[in-house]
Amino acid sequence: MNILGIETSCDETAASVVKDGRLILSNTVSSSLRLHRKYGGVVPEIATRFHTEVIDLVIKSALKEAGLDFKNIDALSVTKGPGLVGALLVGISCAKAIAFGLKLPLVAVDHLKAHLYSAIINERRIKFPFVGLVISGGHTRLILVYDFDRTRLLGQTQDDAVGEAFDKVAKLLKLGYPGGPIIDRLAKRGDPERIEFPRTRLSDSLDFSFSGIKTAVLYYVRRFPNLNSRDVWDIAAGFQEAVIDMLIENTFRALEKYRIRILVIGGGVSLNSRLRQRLNDESLYRGIKIYLPEDELCMDNAVMVAGLGYQLFRMGKIANLDITAEPNS
Ligand code: KG4
Ligand code: ZN
Numbered sequence: 001m002n003i004l005g006i007e008t009s010c011d012e013t014a015a016s017v018v019k020d021g022r023l024i025l026s027n028t029v030s031s032s033l034r035l036h037r038k039y040g041g042v043v044p045e046i047a048t049r050f051h052t053e054v055i056d057l058v059i060k061s062a063l064k065e066a067g068l069d070f071k072n073i074d075a076l077s078v079t080k081g082p083g084l085v086g087a088l089l090v091g092i093s094c095a096k097a098i099a100f101g102l103k104l105p106l107v108a109v110d111h112l113k114a115h116l117y118s119a120i121i122n123e124r125r126i127k128f129p130f131v132g133l134v135i136s137g138g139h140t141r142l143i144l145v146y147d148f149d150r151t152r153l154l155g156q157t158q159d160d161a162v163g164e165a166f167d168k169v170a171k172l173l174k175l176g177y178p179g180g181p182i183i184d185r186l187a188k189r190g191d192p193e194r195i196e197f198p199r200t201r202l203s204d205s206l207d208f209s210f211s212g213i214k215t216a217v218l219y220y221v222r223r224f225p226n227l228n229s230r231d232v233w234d235i236a237a238g239f240q241e242a243v244i245d246m247l248i249e250n251t252f253r254a255l256e257k258y259r260i261r262i263l264v265i266g267g268g269v270s271l272n273s274r275l276r277q278r279l280n281d282e283s284l285y286r287g288i289k290i291y292l293p294e295d296e297l298c299m300d301n302a303v304m305v306a307g308l309g310y311q312l313f314r315m316g317k318i319a320n321l322d323i324t325a326e327p328n329s
Contacts (some may be wrong), residue, residue, distance in 0.1 A: 005306025009083025077309020155206025190237030
């Protein structure tokens with residue numbers, strides 16, 4: 001069964017055809033990232049306009065790359081939220097129009113669950129329940145996943161998302177946007193122990209908070225305005241290590257609390273090389289089976305939308321054509 005997935009929740013316009021939930025026939029992504037660079041973050045209006053301009057080309061390109069035509073598509077799957085409302089509506093309207101015009105079933109998927117699906121797309125028999133950690137530019141959530149549809153929120157950020165913290169700290173250090181990959185690279189040259197940044201722990205809760213560490217970096221930069229390259233590398237390394245400590249602490253507390261032995265990670269920040277290493281080491285040490293997405297599926301893409309869409313289709317979760325965006329779901 002071929003599913004055409006469409007993703008427009010943030011700054012990537014993406015379409016993909018996935019066969020039977022696993023075989024990736026195409027993965028087309030067009031990003032408006034460069035248009036947001038000078039603002040240091042995603043500008044919703046610019047992202048939305050960009051989606052409207054390129055969505056038809058992106059879909060055509062995904063079909064072409066798959067060597068298929070619309071007549072070979074069996075169902076549509078689209079991201080319903082969370083995300084930017086205008087951006088989501090472009091993908092949803094487009095998917096609805098195609099589904100209506102071609103009389104195809106439509107499935108609506110949650111963007112964060114789709115990120116987790118990126119990590120398990122090759123796994124034939126994933127065992128539920130598992131603990132999922134979604135770490136992206138817009139979200140930081142720990143969830144208990146009962147099946148492809150049902151989840152329970154265990155913890156989330158009370159302020160900045162983890163990717164957002166990376167982006168803001170990179171901006172403070174005048175490193176450019178998006179900050180995550182730059183900090184990842186510079187931290188490799190730095191000493192993570194030279195500058196000790198605070199680790200926020202919210203007592204008895206699996207929630208996260210990254211505003212404290214962001215402010216600590218701000219104060220440090222104000223106090224020592226003449227930073228040389230080594231200072232910047234050490235700040236990047238110290239900041240990154242503190243963020244990773246906070247992510248690891250809550251994630252493994254959640255696994256212990258709910259006696260779960262499977263961990264699935266998703267979202268753009270899962271590209272972080274030091275985080276991957278620490279998560280792999282910690283999982284090995286504690287006997288946890290961990291799933292991380294392949295590099296090309298970490299950031300926003302439509303493979304994960306088509307893949308999860310197939311699993312929901314099999315569960316009979318067909319959407320009505322009156323669905324709308326769920327930006328805060
Ligand atoms: O999942 P994603 O593409 O978009 C959202 O759904 O939000 O994630 C984008 C985020 C950005 O904040 C970016 O800085 C971060 O992922 N990111 C990284 C790395 N690569 C991307 N953060 C840390 N280390 C990286 N290597
Ligand atoms: Zn995302």
